[in-house]
Amino acid sequence: MSRQPAPSSRSAVPPLVVDLVVEAGDWGAEEDLEAMAERTSAAVLARAPQKVRPGTEVTLLFVDDAAIREINREHRGFDKPTNVLSFPMQPPGAALYGPMLGDIVIARETVVREADEAGIPLDHHLAHMMVHGLLHLLGHDHVEADEADAMEALETAILGDLAIxxxxxxxDPV
Structure with a gap:
């Protein structure tokens, strides 16, 4: 596990401190995951209108399909693996987010399979899952069609900022 602040020009204290935990799966070099987490969190905070208290923490947990299936069953009642799950620590629409934003869990096999099926680079899809998870932690959702459209547009803009x-x-949306 490592703690890596996301870069920011807004304050001396980084707005987001990313705690990275690789629990299972061949995710590659941890430094690469840290760099991607820094880039994606900075891009999300640049586009998302929410305010995040400097030093706010987020945990990125990298697991395999077996682990995310168990988490998905326990917390959502779905007995199947999924690509990403988010567990916010703040209520949707909070005026100020912090000191803990929440947890994001990402499943290796599902993300690899989806990238392969879509014919896209794995790092692009992984960055998308990070962005998607962070937006959920900031109160965005895609339950209703208008919410899905707004979240999809925001994801697309953020990923465009990352040249994805x-x-x-x-x-179909995530």
Whole structure:
């Protein structure tokens, strides 16, 4: 596990401190995951209108399909693996987020399979899952069609800032 602040020009204290935990799966070099987490969190905070208290923590937990299936069953009642789960520590629409934003859990096999099926680079899809999870922690959702449209547009803009093509072009939303 490592703690890595996301870069920021807004204050001396980083707005987001990322706690990285690789629990299972071959995720590659932890430094690469840290760098991606820094870039994605900075891009989300640049676009998302919510205010995050400097030093706010978020945990990124990298697991395998077996682990996320168990978490999905326990917390959502779905007995199947999924790509990403988010567990916010703040109520939706909070005026100020912190000191703990929440947890994001990402499953290796599902993310790899989805990237392969979509014919996109794994790092693009993984960045998308990080962005998607962070937006959920900041109160965004996709339950209703208008929410889904707004969240999809925001994800697409953030990913564009990261030079990642629109992941929804011709596909169903996450």
């Amino acid at each position: 093509p629109d992941p929804y072009c011709g596909t």
